Amino acid sequence: MSIGASLQSLFQGKREKVLGVSERLMLRYSAKGDEASLAALFDLHSHKLFYFLKVLSDSTVAEDMCQRTWIKVIENRHLFKSGDNFQAWLFTIGRRTLIDEFRKNAKLEFNNEAVESFSLSELLKNAQSSVEDDVAKGIEKDVFKACIQQLPYKQKEALSLQFEGFSLAEIATICSAEKETIKTRIRYAKDSLKTMLEKL
Amino acid sequence: MSTSDKELQDAFKRSQQVQKQNDGMSEKANARIRERVLAYNKAIESDSGIKRVFAATAANIRAYFASSTLRFTAVAFAIVAMLGVYNIGTFQRNHSSPLQTAAHRVDIVQYHGFEGEDKLLAGKAGTDYKARFNAYTQQYLESNLVARAVTLEPATLTAQNGYWLLVSCKNQQVVVSENLIASLNINGRIEGDINIGTHVALAFDAQGRILSIKQSSKPLMC
Numbered sequence: 001m002s003i004g005a006s007l008q009s010l011f012q013g014k015r016e017k018v019l020g021v022s023e024r025l026m027l028r029y030s031a032k033g034d035e036a037s038l039a040a041l042f043d044l045h046s047h048k049l050f051y052f053l054k055v056l057s058d059s060t061v062a063e064d065m066c067q068r069t070w071i072k073v074i075e076n077r078h079l080f081k082s083g084d085n086f087q088a089w090l091f092t093i094g095r096r097t098l099i100d101e102f103r104k105n106a107k108l109e110f111n112n113e114a115v116e117s118f119s120l121s122e123l124l125k126n127a128q129s130s131v132e133d134d135v136a137k138g139i140e141k142d143v144f145k146a147c148i149q150q151l152p153y154k155q156k157e158a159l160s161l162q163f164e165g166f167s168l169a170e171i172a173t174i175c176s177a178e179k180e181t182i183k184t185r186i187r188y189a190k191d192s193l194k195t196m197l198e199k200l
Numbered sequence: 201m202s203t204s205d206k207e208l209q210d211a212f213k214r215s216q217q218v219q220k221q222n223d224g225m226s227e228k229a230n231a232r233i234r235e236r237v238l239a240y241n242k243a244i245e246s247d248s249g250i251k252r253v254f255a256a257t258a259a260n261i262r263a264y265f266a267s268s269t270l271r272f273t274a275v276a277f278a279i280v281a282m283l284g285v286y287n288i289g290t291f292q293r294n295h296s297s298p299l300q301t302a303a304h305r306v307d308i309v310q311y312h313g314f315e316g317e318d319k320l321l322a323g324k325a326g327t328d329y330k331a332r333f334n335a336y337t338q339q340y341l342e343s344n345l346v347a348r349a350v351t352l353e354p355a356t357l358t359a360q361n362g363y364w365l366l367v368s369c370k371n372q373q374v375v376v377s378e379n380l381i382a383s384l385n386i387n388g389r390i391e392g393d394i395n396i397g398t399h400v401a402l403a404f405d406a407q408g409r410i411l412s413i414k415q416s417s418k419p420l421m422c
Contacts, residue, residue, distance in 0.1 A: 033245050035238055042234055050230055051216050063229040070237040074244060144215040163212040190208060197211070 022086035030077045042070065045087055048164055049094050055148060055160050056098060065101060069094040088166060092174045095157070123150040123192070124199055131200070147196040155189035158182050312376045312410050351404045354416060357396055366400065366413075374402065376410065384413065391415060 019027070022044055029037035049069060053062035072093050080089060130146035148156050154175070161171045171186075172179045219226060355374060359365035364381055366374040384390050392415025394400060399416040 035241055038241050039238060042237060046230055051219060067233045067236055071240055074241050142215050142218045144211040163209055
């Protein structure tokens with residue numbers, strides 16, 4: 001092996017070490033289209049994507065959007081580049097797919113930026129009702145979900161993404177918004193959430 | 201991240217777990233999506249595999265026909281083949297035994313019915329197949345493909361023996377199956393009091409499928 005080739009493989013090796021498991025799987029899938037890589041990616045990320053979409057919509061819409069998102073991953077796999085964060089890429093596709101669906105059905109919840117769109121008492125009442133629904137169904141009550149679902153769309157979107165482990169910069173990219181705007185959304189979201197959780 | 205933020209983060213993770221336990225539907229939904237996504241990937245891959253084979257074959261053929269001698273041979277072969285097809289057509293036309301009816305000499309027979317209905321009828325004693333045929337016709341007629349009829353042809357009903365036998369001006373013998381007649385009837389696609397000898401207007405779509413059969417006020421003008 002020549003010195004040049006050795007250096008190249010060394011650099012490539014270093015570059016691969018920087019890449020996460022998902023990114024390597026996605027690059028392999030992008031090159032080969034193999035089912036094993038796609039299945040592994042699905043198992044690693046689908047549950048989180050489904051939960052994210054469910055918080056922003058409901059179970060039925062989330063299922064449909066989740067499937068469409070993965071179909072887009074398959075169809076646009078050549079657009080994934082080395083250095084991209086796979087989960088951020090996946091959630092960006094998922095978020096856009098959901099917004100397209102809302103636009104198509106003329107649902108404007110995602111535009112709801114207003115912090116004071118509902119009074120705290122109204123939010124609490126809605127959350128309380130959601131918790132009572134859980135109890136009535138005989139399932140474990142989920143106060144946190146009941147509260148986060150009461151937040152304005154863009155706030156719960158930003159907060160959910162932060163809880164998923166994305167950085168501010170990544171959330172800003174996913175949501176096509178300024179970092180400062182995201183920061184504000186998250187701050188408001190957390191304040192409202194804490195208040196609701198304390199009161200319930 | 202302050203402690204309270206950490207608590208929120210933990211609450212989020214707990215909520216995800218609770219959802220997983222509570223919502224058996226989510227797990228089922230996820231399994232369904234997984235199955236469909238992998239099937240889609242398989243289909244895409246096999247499709248692109250076929251395309252690759254075709255591309256390789258086309259490239260080989262292009263390379264093969266690159267020489268001028270072979271190109272000349274190919275053109276000559278194509279001319280001979282065309283003449284051959286024309287002769288075969290003429291032969292069939294001259295030697296076929298056309299059916300004679302009272303008014304028309306019939307050369308061509310068209311059959312209109314549901315694909316595979318013979319097998320369905322053989323297998324089903326009940327009326328289940330009828331519901332399926334009707335649903336099919338309705339779906340087909342309502343589909344965007346059927347925006348309007350592209351051709352209208354005058355014809356005369358010459359036999360009504362379950363199926364309908366219609367003879368057009370172009371000496372076409374059009375046989376419409378019993379089930380298609382029933383389905384068209386249910387969907388309001390047969391208009392007027394049509395009996396043997398009645399002049400009708402046949403409406404066809406772009407694929408040559410019958411859209412409607414209407415009683416024609418004008419006599420057959422050939």
